[in-house]
Amino acid sequence: MPDATEAAPPSQxxxxxxxxxxxxxxxxxxxxxxxxxxxxxxxxVFPAMERRLDFLHGDIHFLANxxxxxxxCLHACQYAPPHAFAVNVPKALAEVRAATYEAYAWPSALxxxxxxxxxxxxxxxxxxxxxxxxxSMHIGDGLYALPAERGNFYAVIPHAAMAxxxxxxxAWILCAFGIGVTxxxxxxxxxxxxxxxxxxxREAAYDALTLRNLDGGGAGCNDASDAPSPWRRRFHHATFxxxxxxxxxxxxxxxxxxALHRPAPYPLTSLxxxxxxxxxxxxxxxxxxxxxxxxxxxxxxxxxxxxxxxLGFMLLLLATSLTGMLLLAFxxxxxxxxxxAIHLGVVAALFITLPYGKLAHxxxxxxxxxxxxxxxxxxxxxxxSQD
Numbered sequence: 001m002p003d004a005t006e007a008a009p010p011s012q013x014x015x016x017x018x019x020x021x022x023x024x025x026x027x028x029x030x031x032x033x034x035x036x037x038x039x040x041x042x043x044x045v046f047p048a049m050e051r052r053l054d055f056l057h058g059d060i061h062f063l064a065n066x067x068x069x070x071x072x073c074l075h076a077c078q079y080a081p082p083h084a085f086a087v088n089v090p091k092a093l094a095e096v097r098a099a100t101y102e103a104y105a106w107p108s109a110l111x112x113x114x115x116x117x118x119x120x121x122x123x124x125x126x127x128x129x130x131x132x133x134x135x136s137m138h139i140g141d142g143l144y145a146l147p148a149e150r151g152n153f154y155a156v157i158p159h160a161a162m163a164x165x166x167x168x169x170x171a172w173i174l175c176a177f178g179i180g181v182t183x184x185x186x187x188x189x190x191x192x193x194x195x196x197x198x199x200x201x202r203e204a205a206y207d208a209l210t211l212r213n214l215d216g217g218g219a220g221c222n223d224a225s226d227a228p229s230p231w232r233r234r235f236h237h238a239t240f241x242x243x244x245x246x247x248x249x250x251x252x253x254x255x256x257x258x259a260l261h262r263p264a265p266y267p268l269t270s271l272x273x274x275x276x277x278x279x280x281x282x283x284x285x286x287x288x289x290x291x292x293x294x295x296x297x298x299x300x301x302x303x304x305x306x307x308x309x310x311l312g313f314m315l316l317l318l319a320t321s322l323t324g325m326l327l328l329a330f331x332x333x334x335x336x337x338x339x340x341a342i343h344l345g346v347v348a349a350l351f352i353t354l355p356y357g358k359l360a361h362x363x364x365x366x367x368x369x370x371x372x373x374x375x376x377x378x379x380x381x382x383x384x385s386q387d
Contacts, residue, residue: 022095026064027055029092032085039073042217044207044372045093046073051375058187061103064096065184065361065368071301072216075226081300094303101360104187106179113356118308122316125352130345133157137337151265151331153340159257162344169351176355177363184364188371200373207369211236223296232293238286239317240362245279246324265331277328283321287314313358316350 030049033039040046045067052059071090079085098114105111137156154162207213211233214221219228253272256262266272291314294307323343330339 020099022092022099023057023060025092026060026096029087029089030055030060030063032079032087033073033089036079038078039076039089039217042072042076043068043070043213044369045089045213048372048375056189058189060096061100061184062188062368062371064093065100065364066213066372067093067097068211068213068365069094069302070214070216070221070232071298072219072222072228074298074301075222075228088300090302091300094306097361097364098303098306100184100364101180101356104180104183104364105356106176106183110176110356114309114360115305117312117353117357119312119315122312122349122353125349126316126319126346128345129348130342133341133345134338137341151336153264153331153336156337156340157344159263163254165348166351169348173351173355177360180360181363181367185367185371188367189375196377197374200370200377203373204366204370207373208366211240221293222298222301223293224298225296226298231289235286235289235293238282239290240286242279242282242284242286242321243317245275246283246321247279249273249276249279273328276324280321280324280328283317284325287318287321290314291318309358312353316346316353319346320350 034049045063048066069090073089074080077087079087101114102111214233216228220230221232222228249272323346327339327343
């Protein structure tokens with residue numbers, strides 16, 4: 001019987017030998033899983049795997065980003081290490097995800113930054129920016145030397161000087177992720193059959209917002225003790241929705257400032273403060289919980305090379321929420337200018353590292369979920385990769 005890849009057009013045929021090492025390992029592991037199919041009810045990866053007769057470059061990157069890294073398949077697998085087959089789906093897919101981020105990064109030359117993210121870089125950036133802001137506040141009558149008023153952040157740093165750098169950084173982040181995910185989408189398996197895109201988009205949005213694929217088939221994620229638990233999913237929810245609430249607080253405050261001509265400070269019962277407080281609290285709980293679970297991960301679970309990147313991102317999120325809550329609590333005190341500098345420095349470090357750090361997993365995962373929802377609505381079980 002001829003190899004399955006020979007069914008593809010000559011320009012699209014890729015053998016395991018021609019794949020990169022991470023992709024070749026996924027192709028090997030998925031071939032074994034496709035014969036077993038014990039884990040088909042755990043998440044979206046395995047039904048998508050079963051729709052394929054072979055695993056080409058685009059298929060492998062699609063499956064890798066569809067994986068939510070819950071670990072249930074590793075702990076249920078009869079062929080996992082120390083078996084001779086050494087099937088470790090979470091690790092194989094995690095290694096390809098890292099390759100995805102680097103391969104589709106924009107600008108391409110900056111893709112290597114994914115390999116250098118970590119807690120020390122996050123700390124160095126935050127300390128450097130905070131030091132610059134604190135020093136600027138104490139030099140002559142410069143931009144940041146304005147006298148602090150009670151609870152008024154803009155008396156320390158003018159609104160335009162505070163907002164402009166973050167607007168530029170936000171535009172850069174949107175461009176980097178937008179171009180990167182467009183490159184990724186163009187390499188995914190394609191099918192010319194029409195599909196109900198709104199229905200697929202609704203399904204993908206539901207799966208992303210509920211993290212349905214992070215429940216390990218219902219039992220939850222496994223930790224170092226091999227016991228499943230729903231807490232990783234819960235902490236992810238707290239982190240994600242806390243981040244969204246903080247973004248909503250900033251958006252509402254911007255509307256107040258420009259549209260309603262109501263500059264800060266705002267009372268504790270105002271909408272921006274209520275949104276920011278609830279979001280900051282949820283973000284604080286979520287990131288602290290994820291850091292705790294990060295220490296309890298099974299040693300065979302995921303890609304060890306990416307744990308520094310994961311840790312750096314979580315520490316910056318934790319520091320952002322913690323310094324924001326402290327700034328709100330002591331905004332009427334003498335320490336407010338220093339707390340403001342510390343908070344802005346941490347947020348700036350977070351923004352600088354976002355386009356080439358752990359947040360990429362959310363962007364590419366949503367694209368993979370949309371592709372999966374579209375693919376399920378198309379006739380036939382096989383897909384052809386576009387390489």
